[in-house]
Amino acid sequence: MKERKGEAVSEVDAIGDLLCSMSDALWDHPQVKFRETYAAGLFETKLQEEGFAVKKGLGGIPTALSGTYGSGKPVIGLLGEFDALPGMSQEAGILTKKPVQEGAPGHGCGHNLLGVGAFGAAIAVKRFLEKNHLPGTVIFFGCPAEEGGSGKGFMARDHVFDDVDAAFTWHPGEVNSVSVSSTMANYQVRYRFYGKASHAAMAPERGRSALDALELMNVGVQFLREHVPADTRIHYAITDTGGFAPGIVQDFSEAVYLMRAGSLDGVRELYRRVNLVAQGAATMTETKVEEQFIKACSNILPSSRLNRVMQKNLEAVPAPAYSSEELAYARAVQKTAGSGKTYFDQLYSACDSEKDRERFEVQRDLPLHAGALPLAKESFGFVSSDVGDVSWNCPTAQINGTTMPAGLAMHSWQVVSVGKSSIAHKGMLYAAKVMAGSAIDVLTDPSVAAEAKEEMDRRTGGKKYVCPIPEDVKPQI
Ligand SMILES: [Zn+2]
Numbered sequence: 513m514k515e516r517k518g519e520a521v522s523e524v525d526a527i528g529d530l531l532c533s534m535s536d537a538l539w540d541h542p543q544v545k546f547r548e549t550y551a552a553g554l555f556e557t558k559l560q561e562e563g564f565a566v567k568k569g570l571g572g573i574p575t576a577l578s579g580t581y582g583s584g585k586p587v588i589g590l591l592g593e594f595d596a597l598p599g600m601s602q603e604a605g606i607l608t609k610k611p612v613q614e615g616a617p618g619h620g621c622g623h624n625l626l627g628v629g630a631f632g633a634a635i636a637v638k639r640f641l642e643k644n645h646l647p648g649t650v651i652f653f654g655c656p657a658e659e660g661g662s663g664k665g666f667m668a669r670d671h672v673f674d675d676v677d678a679a680f681t682w683h684p685g686e687v688n689s690v691s692v693s694s695t696m697a698n699y700q701v702r703y704r705f706y707g708k709a710s711h712a713a714m715a716p717e718r719g720r721s722a723l724d725a726l727e728l729m730n731v732g733v734q735f736l737r738e739h740v741p742a743d744t745r746i747h748y749a750i751t752d753t754g755g756f757a758p759g760i761v762q763d764f765s766e767a768v769y770l771m772r773a774g775s776l777d778g779v780r781e782l783y784r785r786v787n788l789v790a791q792g793a794a795t796m797t798e799t800k801v802e803e804q805f806i807k808a809c810s811n812i813l814p815s816s817r818l819n820r821v822m823q824k825n826l827e828a829v830p831a832p833a834y835s836s837e838e839l840a841y842a843r844a845v846q847k848t849a850g851s852g853k854t855y856f857d858q859l860y861s862a863c864d865s866e867k868d869r870e871r872f873e874v875q876r877d878l879p880l881h882a883g884a885l886p887l888a889k890e891s892f893g894f895v896s897s898d899v900g901d902v903s904w905n906c907p908t909a910q911i912n913g914t915t916m917p918a919g920l921a922m923h924s925w926q927v928v929s930v931g932k933s934s935i936a937h938k939g940m941l942y943a944a945k946v947m948a949g950s951a952i953d954v955l956t957d958p959s960v961a962a963e964a965k966e967e968m969d970r971r972t973g974g975k976k977y978v979c980p981i982p983e984d985v986k987p988q989i
């Protein structure tokens with residue numbers, strides 16, 4: 513079986529050119545949340561060519577799709593994101609900030625690589641099942657709108673992940689490591705204030721300012737911050753100030769709030785209190801407040817069983833080697849990025865074994881952290897991901913793959929710029945192999961899925977997943 517697994521994993525190299533060209537094509541056609549028609553179309557075509565049964569429009573999202581191959585248990589899910597970020601357009605392979613098109617989107621989170629890496633793993637697993645006439649199912653999930661849309665939350669609400677036994681994914685980044693930490697649950701809610709317009713000098717008493725209400729709400733929330741648990745975050749953006757003329761009392765204003773906490777219960781409580789503040793502001797100003805629930809996501813429920821499977825594969829697959837040109841390019845990119853605490857530093861500081869620390873030490877000063885890092889202790893990350901909603905439905909694990917020079921900040925122009933480089937391609941193929949190997953381990957050893965399920969039940973305490981997005985909330989396309 514070991515040999516057959518090795519053959520399957522090397523299928524990723526056999527289709528390497530196709531995968532790199534698909535990733536570059538996504539990079540060339542960056543589209544933001546729920547509008548990823550190019551990516552969805554490309555995956556649909558390629559999945560069909562490979563003999564997968566394609567389903568579209570999952571969770572009420574036109575660009576969400578799945579491709580299924582095989583039958584019976586276990587069912588393996590491979591999660592592929594492909595959305596870009598607004599305003600992040602940037603030319604590839606250069607060392608200065610220069611958009612391809614001013615204001616256009618760009619792949620600042622590497623999701624062009626993410627989606628195609630997961631797709632590559634799905635193809636390798638499919639060919640493995642086919643060649644060895646084995647039972648089992650592999651599903652590639654095309655997951656839109658990770659950035660700001662919680663696409664997987666809507667898909668989970670639609671029961672898309674109900675029958676999956678193990679889900680795997682990855683994220684492009686600066687290290688090769690298993691991503692063990694839990695993340696923050698969140699709610700995103702729009703608040704709209706309605707007042708009464710009036711001449712601000714002649715008849716101020718007749719006006720009721722929606723802008724005042726919004727400002728008071730924001731001030732109230734600043735005071736609230738002192739009295740919330742430490743694992744809480746509250747962010748906001750004013751999306752409409754109600755106008756640009758100070759001589760008119762503003763009769764409308766709008767803000768979008770993003771509330772995060774370590775658990776959904778924590779977010780729910782935060783939401784209740786922010787709502788009270790909003791109502792208080794409306795009362796004070798005699799305006800009306802209306803709220804619109806945009807989206808939500810759950811915290812990640814880690815699976816240490818699947819994390820161990822991924823770690824084994826992370827160490828078994830040879831990590832990419834780089835040419836002197838690639839190393840020189842990586843150093844040049846690093847110079848443009850400035851310094852600050854990196855993800856590598858964060859993992860290193862959580863490391864408590866001498867032997868593991870040595871594995872970090874050898875990589876510390878390299879411009880590309882390419883060697884597999886040891887399995888870290890479970891921790892809590894101050895980020896959110898809609899992978900959380902998958903993880904409450906089936907055991908889920910993910911890795912980070914090195915696709916960029918060390919020390920770059922995610923969502924920066926540098927990340928877009930390196931997204932078509934040979935470094936990015938190598939990291940994507942490596943991640944695809946690790947995911948394929950992990951999936952094959954679950955397919956060929958029934959005890960893995962059973963143990964992962966047992967662990968999941970233990971962690972949830974038998975609590976059933978309830979999607980944090982209310983039934984009547986539609987994806988805002
Ligand atoms: Zn991102």
Ligand SMILES: [Zn+2]
Pocket residue numbers: 621622623658683
């Ligand atoms: Zn991302």
